[in-house]
Amino acid sequence: MDWDPKRPRWQQIADVLRQRITDGTYPPDTMISESAITQEWGVARITARKAVAALRAEGLVTTVPGMGSFVL
Amino acid sequence: MDWDPKRPRWQQIADVLRQRITDGTYPPDTMISESAITQEWGVARITARKAVAALRAEGLVTTVPGMGSFVL
DNA sequence: CTTTATTTGTCCGTATGTATG
DNA sequence: ACATACATACGGACAAATAAA
Numbered sequence: 001m002d003w004d005p006k007r008p009r010w011q012q013i014a015d016v017l018r019q020r021i022t023d024g025t026y027p028p029d030t031m032i033s034e035s036a037i038t039q040e041w042g043v044a045r046i047t048a049r050k051a052v053a054a055l056r057a058e059g060l061v062t063t064v065p066g067m068g069s070f071v072l
Numbered sequence: 073m074d075w076d077p078k079r080p081r082w083q084q085i086a087d088v089l090r091q092r093i094t095d096g097t098y099p100p101d102t103m104i105s106e107s108a109i110t111q112e113w114g115v116a117r118i119t120a121r122k123a124v125a126a127l128r129a130e131g132l133v134t135t136v137p138g139m140g141s142f143v144l
Numbered sequence: 145c146t147t148t149a150t151t152t153g154t155c156c157g158t159a160t161g162t163a164t165g
Numbered sequence: 166a167c168a169t170a171c172a173t174a175c176g177g178a179c180a181a182a183t184a185a186a
Contacts, residue, residue, distance in 0.1 A: 033160090
């Protein structure tokens, strides 16, 4: 991923995840873990968390402590 | 149970159990098992164990391996 | 004595929540 | 944005202790 320096990384990651959810790549109940994000994009966990938090705020995923975040 | 996200679940469970002990709902010798807690609150066993451990630390219950935890 | 059932003790792996630097 | 650490939480598995059939 070549980052756009003009926008936060977590936002760019959230954009990709949002696309995958809306286009069916990530069907309901698909788990989106923070570690998976850190591995795919090579970012820190805190950055991955911000991306997931954005999707959660949009009502696209739900987060269960100790379990993970899942597509709604 | 609608959890208060600001406080640990095991603490909130311990609060309820403590109340039941002090108000006589759970008289002495009443057994408080971990499985009973997991079933009533829908939490993992480790969470139930932490709640019981808190009560034990407060001297409200005693735990006997292989038997259970009992109100003092 | 053996078996069965129940409960606590412990450990592993994984994941999120929070805090500090 | 990153690195690290610790707490909290879920799931599963196996051992040890206790009691009862």
